[in-house]
Amino acid sequence: MKAFLLIASLSLALSGCSANWGWYVVNPATDTGLSNLKFLFGGLYYTLLLSVTAIGISVTIGLLIALPGLSHNRYFRGINRTYVEIVRAVPILVLILWVYYGLPQIANLSITVFWAGVIALALSDSAFEAEIFRAGIQSIDKGQYEAAHSISLSYTDMMRHVILPQAIRRILPALGNQLVYMLKMSSLVSVIGMQELTRRANELVVTEYRPLEIYTILVLEYLVVILLVSAGVRWLEHRMQSDQRQ
Amino acid sequence: MPDNTQPIINIDKVCKRFGDFNALKDVSLRISSGERIVVCGPSGSGKSTLIRCINGLERHDSGKILVDGIALDHSASSLSAVRSRVGMVFQQFNLFPHLTVIENLMLGPLKSRKLSREAARQLALNYLERVRIPEQADKYPRQLSGGQQQRVAIARSLCMEPGIMLFDEPTSALDPEMINEVLEVMAELAATGMTMICVTHEMGFARRVADTMVFMDHGEVVETASPEHFFTSPSSERCRDFLNKILQH
Ligand SMILES: Nc1ncnc2c1ncn2[C@@H]1O[C@H](COP(=O)(O)OP(=O)(O)OP(=O)(O)O)[C@@H](O)[C@H]1O
Numbered sequence: 001m002k003a004f005l006l007i008a009s010l011s012l013a014l015s016g017c018s019a020n021w022g023w024y025v026v027n028p029a030t031d032t033g034l035s036n037l038k039f040l041f042g043g044l045y046y047t048l049l050l051s052v053t054a055i056g057i058s059v060t061i062g063l064l065i066a067l068p069g070l071s072h073n074r075y076f077r078g079i080n081r082t083y084v085e086i087v088r089a090v091p092i093l094v095l096i097l098w099v100y101y102g103l104p105q106i107a108n109l110s111i112t113v114f115w116a117g118v119i120a121l122a123l124s125d126s127a128f129e130a131e132i133f134r135a136g137i138q139s140i141d142k143g144q145y146e147a148a149h150s151i152s153l154s155y156t157d158m159m160r161h162v163i164l165p166q167a168i169r170r171i172l173p174a175l176g177n178q179l180v181y182m183l184k185m186s187s188l189v190s191v192i193g194m195q196e197l198t199r200r201a202n203e204l205v206v207t208e209y210r211p212l213e214i215y216t217i218l219v220l221e222y223l224v225v226i227l228l229v230s231a232g233v234r235w236l237e238h239r240m241q242s243d244q245r246q
Numbered sequence: 247m248p249d250n251t252q253p254i255i256n257i258d259k260v261c262k263r264f265g266d267f268n269a270l271k272d273v274s275l276r277i278s279s280g281e282r283i284v285v286c287g288p289s290g291s292g293k294s295t296l297i298r299c300i301n302g303l304e305r306h307d308s309g310k311i312l313v314d315g316i317a318l319d320h321s322a323s324s325l326s327a328v329r330s331r332v333g334m335v336f337q338q339f340n341l342f343p344h345l346t347v348i349e350n351l352m353l354g355p356l357k358s359r360k361l362s363r364e365a366a367r368q369l370a371l372n373y374l375e376r377v378r379i380p381e382q383a384d385k386y387p388r389q390l391s392g393g394q395q396q397r398v399a400i401a402r403s404l405c406m407e408p409g410i411m412l413f414d415e416p417t418s419a420l421d422p423e424m425i426n427e428v429l430e431v432m433a434e435l436a437a438t439g440m441t442m443i444c445v446t447h448e449m450g451f452a453r454r455v456a457d458t459m460v461f462m463d464h465g466e467v468v469e470t471a472s473p474e475h476f477f478t479s480p481s482s483e484r485c486r487d488f489l490n491k492i493l494q495h
């Protein structure tokens with residue numbers, strides 16, 4: 001709530017020094033202003049779709065990479081370490097460029113901007129997800145494994161019904177952070193032409209020459225989305241905890 | 247050979263090392279069906295290690311363990327066959343904190359015994375009745391007292407309908423006023439003919455329930471005797487010392 005008051009007063013303060021500002025570009029009372037605004041907000045759909053798809057995939061890959069990292073077998077652990085170290089070392093922007101321009105050539109396939117973005121974001125995030133899952137699973141008491149063994153659960157049932165539900169509750173704040181991080185990183189996909197928030201702002205700046213106003217809107221867009229997502233994650237966290245306590 | 251002379255658990259010259267440390271040294275023990283064994287001994291003597299070897303939570307290094315005719319060789323199939331016949335109750339209860347009491351009880355029947363939801367639920371309610379907390383079915387473990395949690399843990403094991411139950415100091419994490427409610431449930435279980443191996447220092451319970459007392463020290467079974475013999479005239483010096491210490495208070 002406080003955050004929204006802050007945003008409101010911030011934008012008021014900014015509009016106060018109107019001499020240097022040209023808010024007309026996004027004035028909803030005028031036709032161009034309204035269509036400019038619609039154009040800018042229209043990117044939100046792609047930003048969200050891109051981030052949510054990418055995080056879904058990266059959480060899945062992350063979990064699959066985390067599991068061999070918990071094995072007693074050092075070769076399995078080696079697979080985990082190698083993946084995490086390599087993927088973590090590549091900058092996201094570089095990965096985006098490589099997946100979009102490079103991958104189609106070696107794999108001889110065509111790839112859309114959207115899927116190139118999703119793959120690059122998901123891959124680069126998956127290494128962090130893997131580390132988060134590994135730490136979360138390792139934090140579960142060994143008595144839980146022993147109890148699961150003692151009632152003869154299979155490995156899959158034990159992970160699915162005993163270990164992961166508890167681990168996920170613990171790592172929920174960290175997963176929420178990754179989603180926020182992903183929303184921010186999705187702006188990088190603008191470089192290959194994805195029509196998300198940042199790309200649209202860039203395009204409008206080129207035609208309208210009002211970078212200050214347009215990028216201010218862009219900042220506010222990210223701010224609102226991310227504050228809402230953070231609040232959502234906190235609510236979920238709270239609900240899952242009270243699940244166990246009440 | 248007739249069936250009743252076959253031990254249901256046969257432990258033969260079992261050794262277990264942790265690094266350089268010998269936790270079990272050539273331990274042999276034959277337990278017949280329906281027998282109630284109480285294992286005691288000083289801290290670090292290998293009691294937990296021994297019973298954890300019986301359901302494969304620890305992997306023995308040498309020797310043989312036969313449970314209900316199944317050789318524990320740590321293949322997935324022998325482990326799951328043995329574990330579905332052997333229940334275990336832990337000192338720290340180890341209930342699943344994210345599941346309600348009834349869900350804790352139903353998990354094994356549903357997933358490893360593949361019972362239907364209805365059958366699993368009925369079974370769980372029956373055993374909750376047996377441990378005298380049917381009214382707590384929908385609570386979460388942390389809402390229960392320690393004694394209640396341990397009774398839930400016993401019921402969870404019983405829902406697998408095992409022929410053998412292992413108890414590793416089931417009352418030593420409990421406040422004194424809750425110990426009896428758990429021992430009571432265990433004594434009732436003993437009366438049903440369940441094969442039981444209990445690690446405990448509750449000597450009143452041992453006298454009342456045990457068919458055989460086992461005393462361990464330094465990874466060895468030092469003495470195996472009936473309770474009368476064990477408490478009145480233990481043959482080894484170490485055992486006498488131990489009994490003097492714990493029976494003083
Ligand atoms: N996982 C392990 N790694 C290393 N050493 C272990 C491990 N588990 C047990 N030990 C050692 O083996 C010995 C026997 O342990 P065990 O837990 O069987 O003893 P215990 O008789 O149950 O003792 P207590 O009464 O304290 O529970 C101890 O010295 C212990 O330190």
Ligand SMILES: [Mg+2]
Binds near residue numbers: 415
């Ligand atoms: Mg012990």
